[in-house]
Amino acid sequence: MERIQSATQLESIIAEKSKVFSDKIQGVGGKRAVVVCGGTGCLANDSLAIEEELIKAIKEAGLQDKISVNHVGCFGFCSQGPFVKIFPEDTLYRAVTLKDIKQIVEDDLIGGKICENLLYVDPVTHEKVARQDDINFYKKQVRIALHGCSLINPEDIEEALGYDGFKALKKVLTTMTPQQVIDEVLASGLRGCGGGGFPTGRKWQFAANVKADQKYIVCNGDEGDPGAFMDRSILEGNPFEVIEGMMIAGYAFGASEGYFYVRAEYPVAVHRLQLAIQAMEQVGLLGDNILGTDFSFRAHLRLGAGAFVCGEETALLNSIEGKRGMPRPRPPFPAIRGLWGKPTCVNNVETLSQVPFILREGAAKFASYGTEGSKGTKVFALGGKINNVGLVEVPMGTTLRTLIYEIGGGIPNNKKFKAIQTGGPSGGCLTEKDLDTPIDYDTLVARGSMMGSGGAIVMDEDNCAVDVAHFYMEFICDESCGKCTPCRIGTKRLFEMLTQVTEGRGTLDTLAQMKELATVIKSGALCALGQTAANPILSTMNNFPEEYEAHVVDKKCPAHVCKKLMSYKIQPDRCVGCTLCARNCPVSCIHMTQIPAKPMVPGKVIPGKFAHEIDQSKCIKCGSCMSGCRFGAIIKE
Amino acid sequence: MAIRNEVVEGVKRICDQYANEPSPLMMILSAVQKEYGYIPLEVQKIISEKTGIPVAEIYGVVTFYSFFSLNPKGKYVLGICLGTACYVKNSQQVIDKFSQMLGIGPGETTEDGLFTIEAVRCIGACALAPAMSINGKVLPKVTPDQVGKIIDEYRAKEAQ
Numbered sequence: 001m002e003r004i005q006s007a008t009q010l011e012s013i014i015a016e017k018s019k020v021f022s023d024k025i026q027g028v029g030g031k032r033a034v035v036v037c038g039g040t041g042c043l044a045n046d047s048l049a050i051e052e053e054l055i056k057a058i059k060e061a062g063l064q065d066k067i068s069v070n071h072v073g074c075f076g077f078c079s080q081g082p083f084v085k086i087f088p089e090d091t092l093y094r095a096v097t098l099k100d101i102k103q104i105v106e107d108d109l110i111g112g113k114i115c116e117n118l119l120y121v122d123p124v125t126h127e128k129v130a131r132q133d134d135i136n137f138y139k140k141q142v143r144i145a146l147h148g149c150s151l152i153n154p155e156d157i158e159e160a161l162g163y164d165g166f167k168a169l170k171k172v173l174t175t176m177t178p179q180q181v182i183d184e185v186l187a188s189g190l191r192g193c194g195g196g197g198f199p200t201g202r203k204w205q206f207a208a209n210v211k212a213d214q215k216y217i218v219c220n221g222d223e224g225d226p227g228a229f230m231d232r233s234i235l236e237g238n239p240f241e242v243i244e245g246m247m248i249a250g251y252a253f254g255a256s257e258g259y260f261y262v263r264a265e266y267p268v269a270v271h272r273l274q275l276a277i278q279a280m281e282q283v284g285l286l287g288d289n290i291l292g293t294d295f296s297f298r299a300h301l302r303l304g305a306g307a308f309v310c311g312e313e314t315a316l317l318n319s320i321e322g323k324r325g326m327p328r329p330r331p332p333f334p335a336i337r338g339l340w341g342k343p344t345c346v347n348n349v350e351t352l353s354q355v356p357f358i359l360r361e362g363a364a365k366f367a368s369y370g371t372e373g374s375k376g377t378k379v380f381a382l383g384g385k386i387n388n389v390g391l392v393e394v395p396m397g398t399t400l401r402t403l404i405y406e407i408g409g410g411i412p413n414n415k416k417f418k419a420i421q422t423g424g425p426s427g428g429c430l431t432e433k434d435l436d437t438p439i440d441y442d443t444l445v446a447r448g449s450m451m452g453s454g455g456a457i458v459m460d461e462d463n464c465a466v467d468v469a470h471f472y473m474e475f476i477c478d479e480s481c482g483k484c485t486p487c488r489i490g491t492k493r494l495f496e497m498l499t500q501v502t503e504g505r506g507t508l509d510t511l512a513q514m515k516e517l518a519t520v521i522k523s524g525a526l527c528a529l530g531q532t533a534a535n536p537i538l539s540t541m542n543n544f545p546e547e548y549e550a551h552v553v554d555k556k557c558p559a560h561v562c563k564k565l566m567s568y569k570i571q572p573d574r575c576v577g578c579t580l581c582a583r584n585c586p587v588s589c590i591h592m593t594q595i596p597a598k599p600m601v602p603g604k605v606i607p608g609k610f611a612h613e614i615d616q617s618k619c620i621k622c623g624s625c626m627s628g629c630r631f632g633a634i635i636k637e
Numbered sequence: 638m639a640i641r642n643e644v645v646e647g648v649k650r651i652c653d654q655y656a657n658e659p660s661p662l663m664m665i666l667s668a669v670q671k672e673y674g675y676i677p678l679e680v681q682k683i684i685s686e687k688t689g690i691p692v693a694e695i696y697g698v699v700t701f702y703s704f705f706s707l708n709p710k711g712k713y714v715l716g717i718c719l720g721t722a723c724y725v726k727n728s729q730q731v732i733d734k735f736s737q738m739l740g741i742g743p744g745e746t747t748e749d750g751l752f753t754i755e756a757v758r759c760i761g762a763c764a765l766a767p768a769m770s771i772n773g774k775v776l777p778k779v780t781p782d783q784v785g786k787i788i789d790e791y792r793a794k795e796a797q
Contacts, residue, residue: 040761040762041762044762044776078762078764078765226719226722228759229761229763229764264667264704265757267773303667305663305705306703307701308758322660322663322698324698340660384721384722389722421721457725463725471721475758479758622730622734622737627781
């Protein structure tokens with residue numbers, strides 16, 4: 001592609017590429033297009049090989065001029081992947097494997113017949129759904145941050161240009177002053193999607209008000225919240241949109257350098273971001289005098305190295321500066337003194353990805369979604385015990401019930417919903433009673449949780465609230481940077497107390513002490529990581545007091561999760577004496593009793609078959625016996 | 638421990654490569670870790686001489702981030718995800734099974750230098766929970782029953 005040197009030139013390129021892209025989607029000229037999901041989830045299920053195989057098979061059929069194949073970013077519905085989608089029909093094939101390729105090519109691409117066996121089956125109605133837009137999982141979604149994800153080839157700048165890419169940048173650079181941009185973002189009500197929910201426009205205004213020879217915009221892609229993967233998917237699916245958002249921010253408050261800080265755990269996202277930056281540099285959309293204006297901008301990429309605390313903005317800045325990722329005291333805020341001492345705005349990936357929409361479609365359109373205090377949409381990563389695991393973008397104010405039961409398809413195996421954990425290690429649990437609460441930044445905080453980055457882990461009756469709190473506390477202990485005492489030592493002590501509770505050594509006094517210490521850490525820690533570290537404990541203690549009491553008073557774990565408080569038991573009246581459990585047992589603690597085994601065929605007692613028994617003193621509670629037993633004879637107590 | 642000359646040269650080359658970047662330490666360390674698998678004290682001294690950053694500071698950074706390692710890792714790094722989504726789907730049992738079968742704990746390497754077990758915090762493959770990664774390749778929905786097969790597969794690869 002030629003270098004883009006002016007706004008008019010960009011406009012004509014956008015018009016040309018948009019035509020090419022819409023022709024592709026609509027199948028103009030009898031052509032068809034096949035796209036394969038290239039998100040991390042589907043890549044793990046061999047989607048790259050599927051793409052290659054499709055290309056080969058189409059070539060063998062002599063259809064390569066009629067049918068194009070390429071990969072796209074995440075479809076969001078990762079539990080059903082890998083996906084293959086066919087345009088213009090919008091047919092979505094799910095869980096495709098290499099051996100299905102022949103059928104897709106012969107039946108659909110050549111024969112024009114939909115491959116019924118590869119369609120999504122609605123878990124409630126059991127009906128097969130052919131078109132993506134007709135699947136319940138997608139129906140209630142509004143895609144602003146995920147714009148273009150699963151539609152455009154994230155490694156091809158021409159497809160980005162063909163699907164709304166850089167329209168907002170052109171508008172901003174040629175028709176708006178920096179202050180107008182800030183005002184528009186303020187009017188949209190956009191709040192930081194990374195956790196805190198601070199108004200983005202105000203952050204930019206602070207930085208704009210400071211005079212400095214150099215300012216920086218930093219994109220926080222250090223998505224450390226376990227269970228959240230929206231930033232990864234956005235960077236994998238449409239990196240151009242995030243860079244565009246970053247450039248608009250840079251224009252708004254006067255930054256000419258931008259830094260992406262992305263987790264090293266996300267190699268695909270890093271690779272695609274790198275390609276996108278290179279492509280934009282080549283066509284002149286990054287560099288000096290962009291579109292012939294005075295605006296110059298450069299984007300750089302820095303990798304994290306596995307430290308959760310670096311998601312905290314001041315720790316992140318230290319990490320970019322080559323230091324240990326420890327938070328800095330605030331004030332001064334980064335907007336005044338940030339990266340290398342210069343005014344800096346740190347915005348999350350999802351936040352920046354929403355900026356082009358706001359400038360392209362207008363603040364009013366964005367603000368038409370959402371609630372009074374939280375405008376627009378939010379991407380949630382639904383995970384854990386839920387049927388439709390994946391990434392969903394819904395308007396703010398959607399209820400948990402809609403999220404879990406309509407979009408998420410409910411809880412698998414007819415289990416009972418127990419809680420949904422939002423906000424990761426900084427958040428808390430919401431339960432049955434919160435199901436009809438419209439979720440936004442403020443309602444979640446009011447209920448003792450927080451939005452966080454949007455991770456939403458569903459738990460069923462088989463999960464233990466104390467164990468989950470214990471899990472998060474271990475995480476925080478591990479990740480505490482050690483700078484301030486409340487977090488470094490306080491979380492360690494909390495973890496020890498929780499361990500006592502899960503091992504049956506706790507008392508009611510332990511619970512009272514935990515609550516007190518949690519409150520002290522909350523008020524005394526230096527950064528958000530420490531201040532919110534006790535939230536999972538406080539929230540589970542508030543929502544499930546009876547479960548904590550069961551652990552310390554009755555010394556029982558009601559969900560049978562805490563190993564020291566539960567045991568596996570073989571029911572002699574159901575054991576057929578097949579010896580499978582004894583053979584599976586890694587510590588050989590299962591032996592025969594003198595009780596005759598249950599006959600496999602009623603009435604036909606086989607001599608020498610006896611029911612088995614577990615020696616509790618040797619059992620390591622690995623569960624191998626139970627998972628192997630085909631007669632349901634082993635239970636947890 | 639003496640360091641081979643070509644490693645000394647290699648590390649110096651990496652330092653030169655990032656010499657013009659502002660605050661290049663993290664980038665240098667990432668590159669060295671990727672190239673050689675670990676960053677022992679001797680290598681930190683070379684980086685210190687090249688960049689002028691005190692060894693104490695470099696050591697502080699190396700030990701702060703979990704991606705940097707002072708000791709060599711196994712040829713195959715088994716990263717079992719202990720992120721929330723994986724944890725609620727029993728990934729702890731997967732890690733226990735690996736430990737039991739290989740006779741090493743998380744963070745340790747087998748004597749033959751083949752495997753290192755690592756408990757990792759969310760690899761972002763939550764929809765495939767419980768997930769693990771082997772040298773960056775993601776394996777979806779791993780159950781304790783598959784652990785033996787996974788180990789055998791990589792051992793067989795090595796025997797070839």
